[in-house]
Amino acid sequence: MTDTPPEPLDEDAAWTAFQARDRAADGRFVVAVKTTGIYCRPSCAARRPRREHVRFLNTPGAARAAGFRACLRCLPDDVTRDRQAVVAAIVLIDAADVPPSLDTLAAQVGYAPHHFHRLFKRATGVTPxxxxxxxxxxxxxxxxxxxxxxxxxxxxxxxxxxxxxxxxxxxxxxxxxxxxxxxxxxxxxxxxxxxxxxxxxxxxxxxxxxxxxxxxxxxxxxxxxxxxxxxxxxxxxxxxxxxxxxxxxxxxxxxxxxxxxxxxxxxxxxxxxxxxx
Ligand SMILES: [Zn+2]
Structure with a gap:
Protein backbone atom coordinates (compact mmCIF):
# COMPACT_ATOMS: atom_id res chain seq x y z
CA MET A 1 0.00 0.00 0.00
CA THR A 2 1.36 3.42 -0.90
CA ASP A 3 0.66 6.62 1.00
CA THR A 4 -0.90 9.32 -1.11
CA PRO A 5 -0.13 12.90 -0.09
CA PRO A 6 -3.05 14.42 1.83
CA GLU A 7 -5.40 16.67 -0.12
CA PRO A 8 -5.77 20.20 1.19
CA LEU A 9 -8.79 20.33 3.50
CA ASP A 10 -11.80 22.45 2.62
CA GLU A 11 -12.57 23.69 6.14
CA ASP A 12 -16.12 24.88 5.38
CA ALA A 13 -17.01 21.52 3.81
CA ALA A 14 -15.36 19.74 6.75
CA TRP A 15 -17.35 21.81 9.24
CA THR A 16 -20.60 21.09 7.37
CA ALA A 17 -19.85 17.34 7.34
CA PHE A 18 -18.97 17.47 11.05
CA GLN A 19 -22.22 19.31 11.89
CA ALA A 20 -24.19 16.70 9.90
CA ARG A 21 -22.30 13.78 11.53
CA ASP A 22 -21.69 12.59 7.98
CA ARG A 23 -20.37 8.99 8.08
CA ALA A 24 -19.12 9.33 4.52
CA ALA A 25 -16.58 11.85 5.81
CA ASP A 26 -15.11 9.38 8.33
CA GLY A 27 -11.50 8.65 7.47
CA ARG A 28 -11.15 11.71 5.20
CA PHE A 29 -10.15 13.93 8.11
CA VAL A 30 -10.34 14.11 11.91
CA VAL A 31 -11.70 16.88 14.09
CA ALA A 32 -9.49 17.95 17.00
CA VAL A 33 -11.07 19.92 19.82
CA LYS A 34 -8.67 22.41 21.38
CA THR A 35 -10.57 22.72 24.66
CA THR A 36 -10.54 18.96 25.41
CA GLY A 37 -7.37 17.83 23.59
CA ILE A 38 -9.37 15.04 21.92
CA TYR A 39 -9.73 14.21 18.22
CA CYS A 40 -12.80 12.55 16.70
CA ARG A 41 -14.09 11.11 13.47
CA PRO A 42 -16.55 13.55 11.76
CA SER A 43 -19.55 11.34 12.62
CA CYS A 44 -18.79 11.17 16.37
CA ALA A 45 -21.99 11.30 18.42
CA ALA A 46 -20.47 13.67 20.98
CA ARG A 47 -21.82 17.18 21.45
CA ARG A 48 -20.56 19.72 18.86
CA PRO A 49 -18.01 22.26 20.13
CA ARG A 50 -17.93 25.84 18.82
CA ARG A 51 -16.18 26.21 15.50
CA GLU A 52 -13.37 28.39 16.90
CA HIS A 53 -12.42 25.51 19.22
CA VAL A 54 -12.03 23.04 16.39
CA ARG A 55 -9.09 22.10 14.20
CA PHE A 56 -9.43 19.89 11.13
CA LEU A 57 -6.54 17.55 10.39
CA ASN A 58 -5.99 15.16 7.53
CA THR A 59 -5.08 12.07 9.53
CA PRO A 60 -5.14 10.65 13.06
CA GLY A 61 -1.33 10.71 12.92
CA ALA A 62 -1.32 14.46 12.31
CA ALA A 63 -3.68 14.97 15.25
CA ARG A 64 -1.46 12.89 17.55
CA ALA A 65 1.62 14.77 16.37
CA ALA A 66 -0.16 18.00 17.32
CA GLY A 67 -0.68 16.62 20.85
CA PHE A 68 -4.30 15.40 20.66
CA ARG A 69 -5.60 12.06 21.98
CA ALA A 70 -8.06 9.73 20.21
CA CYS A 71 -11.70 9.93 21.36
CA LEU A 72 -12.70 6.77 23.24
CA ARG A 73 -16.27 7.08 22.02
CA CYS A 74 -15.83 7.17 18.21
CA LEU A 75 -12.35 5.53 17.98
CA PRO A 76 -11.12 7.66 15.05
CA ASP A 77 -8.03 5.49 14.45
CA ASP A 78 -10.23 2.53 13.53
CA VAL A 79 -11.66 4.34 10.50
CA THR A 80 -8.31 4.27 8.81
CA ARG A 81 -7.94 0.58 9.61
CA ASP A 82 -11.40 -0.10 8.15
CA ARG A 83 -10.57 1.65 4.91
CA GLN A 84 -7.21 -0.07 4.66
CA ALA A 85 -9.00 -3.42 5.07
CA VAL A 86 -11.26 -2.60 2.13
CA VAL A 87 -8.27 -1.55 0.04
CA ALA A 88 -6.51 -4.82 0.95
CA ALA A 89 -9.61 -6.90 0.12
CA ILE A 90 -9.84 -5.31 -3.32
CA VAL A 91 -6.23 -6.23 -3.99
CA LEU A 92 -7.05 -9.84 -2.97
CA ILE A 93 -10.15 -10.00 -5.20
CA ASP A 94 -8.32 -8.47 -8.15
CA ALA A 95 -5.48 -10.98 -7.84
CA ALA A 96 -7.70 -14.07 -7.40
CA ASP A 97 -8.50 -16.40 -10.32
CA VAL A 98 -11.69 -17.46 -8.58
CA PRO A 99 -13.50 -14.86 -6.42
CA PRO A 100 -12.75 -15.56 -2.71
CA SER A 101 -15.71 -16.18 -0.40
CA LEU A 102 -16.77 -13.50 2.07
CA ASP A 103 -15.51 -15.63 4.98
CA THR A 104 -12.09 -16.07 3.39
CA LEU A 105 -11.81 -12.42 2.48
CA ALA A 106 -12.89 -11.16 5.91
CA ALA A 107 -10.48 -13.53 7.66
CA GLN A 108 -7.61 -12.41 5.45
CA VAL A 109 -8.10 -8.76 6.38
CA GLY A 110 -8.85 -9.56 10.03
CA TYR A 111 -12.58 -8.81 10.35
CA ALA A 112 -15.78 -10.69 11.12
CA PRO A 113 -17.65 -11.45 7.86
CA HIS A 114 -20.85 -9.54 8.58
CA HIS A 115 -19.04 -6.43 9.79
CA PHE A 116 -16.64 -6.52 6.87
CA HIS A 117 -19.50 -6.91 4.38
CA ARG A 118 -20.96 -3.63 5.70
CA LEU A 119 -17.62 -1.80 5.62
CA PHE A 120 -16.98 -2.90 2.06
CA LYS A 121 -20.43 -1.87 0.89
CA ARG A 122 -20.14 1.53 2.56
CA ALA A 123 -16.75 2.23 0.95
CA THR A 124 -17.50 0.93 -2.54
CA GLY A 125 -21.29 1.03 -2.94
CA VAL A 126 -21.39 -2.71 -3.73
CA THR A 127 -20.84 -5.99 -1.87
CA PRO A 128 -17.54 -7.91 -2.16
ZN1 LIG B 1 -15.40 11.13 19.18
Whole structure:
Protein backbone atom coordinates (compact mmCIF):
# COMPACT_ATOMS: atom_id res chain seq x y z
CA MET A 1 0.00 0.00 0.00
CA THR A 2 1.36 3.42 -0.90
CA ASP A 3 0.66 6.62 1.00
CA THR A 4 -0.90 9.32 -1.11
CA PRO A 5 -0.13 12.90 -0.09
CA PRO A 6 -3.05 14.42 1.83
CA GLU A 7 -5.40 16.67 -0.12
CA PRO A 8 -5.77 20.20 1.19
CA LEU A 9 -8.79 20.33 3.50
CA ASP A 10 -11.80 22.45 2.62
CA GLU A 11 -12.57 23.69 6.14
CA ASP A 12 -16.12 24.88 5.38
CA ALA A 13 -17.01 21.52 3.81
CA ALA A 14 -15.36 19.74 6.75
CA TRP A 15 -17.35 21.81 9.24
CA THR A 16 -20.60 21.09 7.37
CA ALA A 17 -19.85 17.34 7.34
CA PHE A 18 -18.97 17.47 11.05
CA GLN A 19 -22.22 19.31 11.89
CA ALA A 20 -24.19 16.70 9.90
CA ARG A 21 -22.30 13.78 11.53
CA ASP A 22 -21.69 12.59 7.98
CA ARG A 23 -20.37 8.99 8.08
CA ALA A 24 -19.12 9.33 4.52
CA ALA A 25 -16.58 11.85 5.81
CA ASP A 26 -15.11 9.38 8.33
CA GLY A 27 -11.50 8.65 7.47
CA ARG A 28 -11.15 11.71 5.20
CA PHE A 29 -10.15 13.93 8.11
CA VAL A 30 -10.34 14.11 11.91
CA VAL A 31 -11.70 16.88 14.09
CA ALA A 32 -9.49 17.95 17.00
CA VAL A 33 -11.07 19.92 19.82
CA LYS A 34 -8.67 22.41 21.38
CA THR A 35 -10.57 22.72 24.66
CA THR A 36 -10.54 18.96 25.41
CA GLY A 37 -7.37 17.83 23.59
CA ILE A 38 -9.37 15.04 21.92
CA TYR A 39 -9.73 14.21 18.22
CA CYS A 40 -12.80 12.55 16.70
CA ARG A 41 -14.09 11.11 13.47
CA PRO A 42 -16.55 13.55 11.76
CA SER A 43 -19.55 11.34 12.62
CA CYS A 44 -18.79 11.17 16.37
CA ALA A 45 -21.99 11.30 18.42
CA ALA A 46 -20.47 13.67 20.98
CA ARG A 47 -21.82 17.18 21.45
CA ARG A 48 -20.56 19.72 18.86
CA PRO A 49 -18.01 22.26 20.13
CA ARG A 50 -17.93 25.84 18.82
CA ARG A 51 -16.18 26.21 15.50
CA GLU A 52 -13.37 28.39 16.90
CA HIS A 53 -12.42 25.51 19.22
CA VAL A 54 -12.03 23.04 16.39
CA ARG A 55 -9.09 22.10 14.20
CA PHE A 56 -9.43 19.89 11.13
CA LEU A 57 -6.54 17.55 10.39
CA ASN A 58 -5.99 15.16 7.53
CA THR A 59 -5.08 12.07 9.53
CA PRO A 60 -5.14 10.65 13.06
CA GLY A 61 -1.33 10.71 12.92
CA ALA A 62 -1.32 14.46 12.31
CA ALA A 63 -3.68 14.97 15.25
CA ARG A 64 -1.46 12.89 17.55
CA ALA A 65 1.62 14.77 16.37
CA ALA A 66 -0.16 18.00 17.32
CA GLY A 67 -0.68 16.62 20.85
CA PHE A 68 -4.30 15.40 20.66
CA ARG A 69 -5.60 12.06 21.98
CA ALA A 70 -8.06 9.73 20.21
CA CYS A 71 -11.70 9.93 21.36
CA LEU A 72 -12.70 6.77 23.24
CA ARG A 73 -16.27 7.08 22.02
CA CYS A 74 -15.83 7.17 18.21
CA LEU A 75 -12.35 5.53 17.98
CA PRO A 76 -11.12 7.66 15.05
CA ASP A 77 -8.03 5.49 14.45
CA ASP A 78 -10.23 2.53 13.53
CA VAL A 79 -11.66 4.34 10.50
CA THR A 80 -8.31 4.27 8.81
CA ARG A 81 -7.94 0.58 9.61
CA ASP A 82 -11.40 -0.10 8.15
CA ARG A 83 -10.57 1.65 4.91
CA GLN A 84 -7.21 -0.07 4.66
CA ALA A 85 -9.00 -3.42 5.07
CA VAL A 86 -11.26 -2.60 2.13
CA VAL A 87 -8.27 -1.55 0.04
CA ALA A 88 -6.51 -4.82 0.95
CA ALA A 89 -9.61 -6.90 0.12
CA ILE A 90 -9.84 -5.31 -3.32
CA VAL A 91 -6.23 -6.23 -3.99
CA LEU A 92 -7.05 -9.84 -2.97
CA ILE A 93 -10.15 -10.00 -5.20
CA ASP A 94 -8.32 -8.47 -8.15
CA ALA A 95 -5.48 -10.98 -7.84
CA ALA A 96 -7.70 -14.07 -7.40
CA ASP A 97 -8.50 -16.40 -10.32
CA VAL A 98 -11.69 -17.46 -8.58
CA PRO A 99 -13.50 -14.86 -6.42
CA PRO A 100 -12.75 -15.56 -2.71
CA SER A 101 -15.71 -16.18 -0.40
CA LEU A 102 -16.77 -13.50 2.07
CA ASP A 103 -15.51 -15.63 4.98
CA THR A 104 -12.09 -16.07 3.39
CA LEU A 105 -11.81 -12.42 2.48
CA ALA A 106 -12.89 -11.16 5.91
CA ALA A 107 -10.48 -13.53 7.66
CA GLN A 108 -7.61 -12.41 5.45
CA VAL A 109 -8.10 -8.76 6.38
CA GLY A 110 -8.85 -9.56 10.03
CA TYR A 111 -12.58 -8.81 10.35
CA ALA A 112 -15.78 -10.69 11.12
CA PRO A 113 -17.65 -11.45 7.86
CA HIS A 114 -20.85 -9.54 8.58
CA HIS A 115 -19.04 -6.43 9.79
CA PHE A 116 -16.64 -6.52 6.87
CA HIS A 117 -19.50 -6.91 4.38
CA ARG A 118 -20.96 -3.63 5.70
CA LEU A 119 -17.62 -1.80 5.62
CA PHE A 120 -16.98 -2.90 2.06
CA LYS A 121 -20.43 -1.87 0.89
CA ARG A 122 -20.14 1.53 2.56
CA ALA A 123 -16.75 2.23 0.95
CA THR A 124 -17.50 0.93 -2.54
CA GLY A 125 -21.29 1.03 -2.94
CA VAL A 126 -21.39 -2.71 -3.73
CA THR A 127 -20.84 -5.99 -1.87
CA PRO A 128 -17.54 -7.91 -2.16
CA UNK A 129 -19.34 -10.57 -4.25
CA UNK A 130 -20.78 -7.96 -6.60
CA UNK A 131 -17.39 -6.30 -6.97
CA UNK A 132 -15.80 -9.67 -7.80
CA UNK A 133 -18.54 -10.40 -10.33
CA UNK A 134 -18.03 -7.02 -11.98
CA UNK A 135 -14.31 -7.71 -12.28
CA UNK A 136 -15.06 -11.06 -13.88
CA UNK A 137 -17.62 -9.65 -16.30
CA UNK A 138 -15.09 -7.07 -17.45
CA UNK A 139 -12.54 -9.84 -18.02
CA UNK A 140 -15.07 -12.02 -19.84
CA UNK A 141 -16.05 -9.20 -22.18
CA UNK A 142 -12.41 -8.62 -23.06
CA UNK A 143 -11.72 -12.32 -23.45
CA UNK A 144 -14.75 -12.84 -25.71
CA UNK A 145 -13.20 -10.48 -28.20
CA UNK A 146 -9.76 -12.09 -28.00
CA UNK A 147 -10.19 -15.85 -27.44
CA UNK A 148 -10.94 -18.28 -30.28
CA UNK A 149 -13.80 -20.02 -28.44
CA UNK A 150 -16.41 -19.09 -25.87
CA UNK A 151 -15.20 -21.86 -23.53
CA UNK A 152 -11.64 -20.56 -23.71
CA UNK A 153 -12.91 -17.04 -23.01
CA UNK A 154 -14.82 -18.26 -19.94
CA UNK A 155 -11.82 -20.00 -18.42
CA UNK A 156 -9.67 -16.99 -19.23
CA UNK A 157 -12.14 -14.81 -17.30
CA UNK A 158 -12.18 -17.14 -14.25
CA UNK A 159 -15.55 -18.83 -14.68
CA UNK A 160 -15.60 -22.29 -13.14
CA UNK A 161 -18.67 -23.42 -15.11
CA UNK A 162 -20.10 -22.14 -18.40
CA UNK A 163 -23.64 -22.23 -16.96
CA UNK A 164 -22.74 -19.44 -14.52
CA UNK A 165 -21.57 -17.24 -17.36
CA UNK A 166 -24.64 -17.96 -19.45
CA UNK A 167 -26.80 -17.01 -16.48
CA UNK A 168 -24.98 -13.66 -16.18
CA UNK A 169 -24.53 -12.91 -19.83
CA UNK A 170 -28.10 -12.06 -20.78
CA UNK A 171 -28.06 -9.07 -18.47
CA UNK A 172 -24.35 -8.32 -18.52
CA UNK A 173 -23.78 -8.50 -22.27
CA UNK A 174 -27.36 -7.65 -23.19
CA UNK A 175 -27.35 -10.67 -25.50
CA UNK A 176 -26.20 -14.30 -25.78
CA UNK A 177 -22.41 -14.81 -25.91
CA UNK A 178 -22.72 -16.20 -29.46
CA UNK A 179 -24.47 -13.04 -30.62
CA UNK A 180 -21.72 -11.03 -28.95
CA UNK A 181 -19.05 -12.98 -30.84
CA UNK A 182 -20.89 -12.27 -34.10
CA UNK A 183 -20.60 -8.54 -33.45
CA UNK A 184 -24.11 -8.15 -32.07
CA UNK A 185 -25.78 -9.34 -35.26
CA UNK A 186 -29.55 -8.81 -35.10
CA UNK A 187 -29.41 -6.98 -31.75
CA UNK A 188 -30.92 -3.50 -31.24
CA UNK A 189 -28.87 -1.30 -28.90
CA UNK A 190 -29.81 2.12 -27.51
CA UNK A 191 -27.02 4.25 -26.03
CA UNK A 192 -26.58 7.47 -24.10
CA UNK A 193 -23.76 9.24 -22.29
CA UNK A 194 -24.74 10.34 -18.78
CA UNK A 195 -22.71 12.84 -16.74
CA UNK A 196 -21.34 11.44 -13.46
CA UNK A 197 -19.05 12.77 -10.72
CA UNK A 198 -16.40 10.37 -12.07
CA UNK A 199 -16.72 11.47 -15.70
CA UNK A 200 -19.04 10.83 -18.66
CA UNK A 201 -20.53 7.33 -18.53
CA UNK A 202 -21.63 5.55 -21.69
CA UNK A 203 -24.60 3.25 -21.09
CA UNK A 204 -25.84 1.00 -23.90
CA UNK A 205 -28.93 -1.16 -23.34
CA UNK A 206 -30.76 -3.91 -25.20
CA UNK A 207 -34.17 -5.37 -24.38
CA UNK A 208 -32.31 -8.04 -22.36
CA UNK A 209 -29.77 -6.03 -20.40
CA UNK A 210 -26.60 -3.94 -20.69
CA UNK A 211 -24.50 -4.22 -23.85
CA UNK A 212 -21.87 -1.81 -22.57
CA UNK A 213 -21.30 0.48 -19.62
CA UNK A 214 -17.98 2.30 -19.50
CA UNK A 215 -16.39 5.69 -18.85
CA UNK A 216 -16.45 6.83 -22.46
CA UNK A 217 -17.41 10.12 -24.11
CA UNK A 218 -19.14 8.70 -27.16
CA UNK A 219 -20.36 5.51 -28.88
CA UNK A 220 -17.22 4.78 -30.93
CA UNK A 221 -15.91 1.92 -28.81
CA UNK A 222 -19.40 0.41 -28.69
CA UNK A 223 -19.62 0.49 -32.49
CA UNK A 224 -16.14 -1.07 -32.78
CA UNK A 225 -16.99 -3.88 -30.31
CA UNK A 226 -20.37 -4.68 -31.88
CA UNK A 227 -20.11 -3.68 -35.55
CA UNK A 228 -23.07 -5.84 -36.67
CA UNK A 229 -25.58 -4.50 -34.12
CA UNK A 230 -28.28 -1.92 -34.81
CA UNK A 231 -26.90 0.91 -32.64
CA UNK A 232 -28.97 4.08 -32.08
CA UNK A 233 -29.15 6.94 -29.57
CA UNK A 234 -31.61 6.16 -26.75
CA UNK A 235 -35.00 7.87 -26.74
CA UNK A 236 -35.72 10.67 -24.27
CA UNK A 237 -37.42 8.47 -21.66
CA UNK A 238 -34.55 5.93 -21.60
CA UNK A 239 -31.98 8.76 -21.49
CA UNK A 240 -33.74 10.40 -18.53
CA UNK A 241 -34.06 7.15 -16.62
CA UNK A 242 -30.36 6.36 -17.07
CA UNK A 243 -29.27 9.91 -16.17
CA UNK A 244 -31.37 9.80 -12.99
CA UNK A 245 -29.91 6.47 -11.89
CA UNK A 246 -26.32 7.58 -12.57
CA UNK A 247 -26.88 10.84 -10.67
CA UNK A 248 -28.32 8.95 -7.67
CA UNK A 249 -25.38 6.52 -7.37
CA UNK A 250 -22.86 7.20 -4.59
CA UNK A 251 -19.25 7.68 -5.58
CA UNK A 252 -16.86 5.08 -4.07
CA UNK A 253 -14.39 6.14 -1.37
CA UNK A 254 -11.57 8.22 -2.95
CA UNK A 255 -9.02 6.22 -0.94
CA UNK A 256 -9.59 3.23 -3.24
CA UNK A 257 -7.29 2.81 -6.22
CA UNK A 258 -8.28 2.93 -9.86
CA UNK A 259 -9.61 0.97 -11.59
CA UNK A 260 -11.42 -0.45 -8.50
CA UNK A 261 -13.40 2.77 -7.97
CA UNK A 262 -14.59 2.86 -11.55
CA UNK A 263 -15.49 -0.84 -11.55
CA UNK A 264 -17.43 -0.43 -8.28
CA UNK A 265 -19.27 2.64 -9.54
CA UNK A 266 -20.17 0.92 -12.83
CA UNK A 267 -21.38 -2.13 -10.90
CA UNK A 268 -23.57 -0.02 -8.60
CA UNK A 269 -25.12 1.75 -11.62
CA UNK A 270 -25.57 -1.60 -13.41
CA UNK A 271 -27.43 -3.09 -10.44
CA UNK A 272 -29.73 -0.08 -10.27
CA UNK A 273 -30.40 -0.23 -14.01
CA UNK A 274 -31.01 -3.98 -13.97
CA UNK A 275 -33.04 -3.89 -10.77
CA UNK A 276 -30.68 -6.36 -9.05
CA UNK A 277 -28.43 -6.14 -5.99
ZN1 LIG B 1 -15.40 11.13 19.18
Missing amino acids: AAYARARRTARATQALAAEPSITAALYEAGYAAPSRFYADSDQRLGMAPGQWRRGGEGVAIAWTVAPSPMGPLLVAVTDRGLARIAFENDEHALVRALPAADIRPADAATRDRIARIVAATDVPDPVLAEPARRIAFIEAVSQALLGTG
